Amino acid sequence: MKYDVIIGLEIHAELKTTSKMFCRCANNTLKADPNSAVCPICLGHPGTLPQLNQEAVNMILRLGLALNGEINQLSKFDRKNYFYPDLPKGYQISQYDLPLVYNANLEIDGANIAITRLHLEEDTGKLTHPDKANYTLIDYNRAGVPLIEMVTEPVIKDGKQAKNFCQSYQQLLRYLDISDADMEKGQMRCEANISLQTPGNWKYEDGQIKPTEKKELNPKVEIKNINSFKAVEKAINFEIARQSELLDQEKKIAPETRGWSDTQNKTISQRIKESSADYRYFPEPDIPPLNISSTAIKNIQENLPELPQAKAARFQNEYGLNPETATLMVSYKNLAQWYEEVVSELRAWIDASSDNWERNNRRLSALAANWLTSELFKYYPIASWANQARPKGISAENFAELITLIFQEKINSSAGQKILSAMNESNSSPKQIMADLGLEQIDSSAELARVIESVLTANPQQAAEYRQGKTALAQFFVGQVMAQTKGKANPKIVLEELAKILNK
Ligand SMILES: [Zn+2]
Structure with a gap:
């Protein structure tokens, strides 16, 4: 790559407060009929007074502290003035020079991505342009829904890192239970700013990209309409390729806003930015400045839940999981919680048997994690755990009993798979299914030796070759023994017996 790639992200997330940001309208934009969740305040009627939603403030403080950010204890709201039909008041209440959170960061694959700021603002209404119609529909249900806008420093290197950042940010919003952050539903919206510069021509200073000498910087391009993680990566990579091709041909890059088209797999020019818009920000006169006490901050800090990275580290230490499995297991808070229920049930099963939990707990916990990710995920894939979902047919207790049967070699893994499939359909206990299907493992050396003898007799050629080394x-x-015993033989004992017979 001949150029330095400079990427910054802006992410808007809708907060799941009970009511809107400055009025008592219900915050349920997706469920309500168009223009039913509205009132004179969020419609911007003259003479109405907005009142700040405390829940939204608590949510951004939780997020800010979870991202190791600093809190502006004196903060305020500002009016951002612009005219657009989705904005009933003719201005948006946002935060300009005193955002609630600044200097935060999020670690992605070992790299610390600096976050410039997080602030609160209100969402706009939603415009819909029906196909081939000469009119536009507008729904103000979304007007006044609380949003957190997060802005990173321009320190992201490529599409993959940007995608990973967005995924981790979504995971955090969900762990903190402050947003459902579903990109497809518009609850989390991502914009990327990209510019390509010749190495040595630029430096990063005071939050801005500046030229090192009297050279001109290449302008940045903003990409909007990114509505999935895959699109984040694809749009950025497309833009890097498009801009470097232009620079290679010594052509100019237009400072513009481009939209990502999923169907055409490319970014498309939407509008040229002539100069940065003048929003005539001024302090919102209807909302008094916010004073956040140190006690309140301390209180929120102390009540933060265990966050994904800390949880993954604990799962490695406590349950002997490898880093990949631990990361997978904490993808969703409820998946991690279900797994920990399984581990606690496992302990109960093991304590009830003659086995020793203290001696085997790490092996058992890792075995449960492996079965969860390799076998249970066949029925309940990772994405199905989103939004607090849990397996319907399989309880943590039954799953733990299955793992105990496997660990104690009462069944082998192929019987385990059959039992899991039956558990998913019938919701009954694995022991019951094992008895019903006659899947109990054959452990008797004498019985298995008899089967081996018959297999050797039936395959004289292979037997001779094996004896020759x-x-x-x-x-x-x-495999032959398994076929004869309908998969019930204990493979370890088969191998032992096989060695004995052939080495005679
Ligand atoms: Zn309202």
């Missing part, structure tokens, strides 16, 4: 054939014989 072709040990790879052991797996062939195990």
Whole structure:
């Protein structure tokens, strides 16, 4: 790559407060009929007074502290003036020079991505342009819904890192239970600013990209309409390729806003930015400045839940999970919680048997995690755990019992898979299913030796080759024994017996 790629992200997230930001309208934009969740305040009628929603303030403070940010204890709201039909008041109440949170950061794959600021503002109404119609529909239900706008420093290197950042940010919003942050539903909206510069021509100073000498910087391009994580990565990578091709041909890059088109797989010019808009910000006269006490901050800090990265580290220490499995297991708060219920049920099963929990807990917990991610995910894939969902047919207790049966070698893994499938359909206990289907593992050496003898007799050629040292054939014989016992043989004992018989 001949150029330095400079990417900054702006993410808007809708907060799931009970009511809107400055009025008592219900905050349920997706469920209500168009223009039903509105009142004179969020419609901007003259003479109405907005009142700040304390819940929204608490939410941004939780997020800010979770992102190691600093809090402006004296903060205020400002009017951002512009005219657009989705904005009933003719201005948006936002925060300009005193955002509630500044100097935060989020760690992505070992890199610390600096976050310039987080502030509160109100959402606008929603415009819909019906296909081929000569009119536009407008729904003001969304007007006045609380939003957090988060702005990163321009320190992101490529599409993949941007995508990972967005995913981790969404995960955090969900862990803190402050936003459902579903990109497809518009609850989380991502914009990327991208510019390509010749190395050595630029430096980063006071939050801005500046030229090192009397050279001109290449303008930045803003991408909007990104509505999935995949689109974040694709749009940025497309834009990097498009801009570097223009620079290679010594053409100029237009400072513009481009939209990502999923169907055409490219960014499309929407409008040229002539100069930065003048929003004539001024302090919102209807809302008094905010004074946030140190006690309130301390209180919120102390009540933060365990966050994904800390949880993943604990899962590695406590349950012996490898880093990949631990990260997967904390993807959703309820998945992590379900797993911990399984571990606690496992302990109950093991304590009730003659096995020793203290000696085996890490092996058992890791076994449960492996079965969860490899087998249970076949029925309940990772994405199905979003929004607090749990497996319907399988309880943590039954899943733990299954893991105990496998651990204690009462069943082998193929029987375990059959039992899991039956558990998902019938909701009954694994032990019951094991008995019903006759899946209990055959552990008797004598019984398995008899089966092996018959397999060897039936395959004289392979038996001879194995005796001459072709040990790879052991797996062939195990397969034959499994077929004869309908998958019920204990493979470990089959291998032991096989070795004894052939080495005689
Ligand atoms: Zn309202």
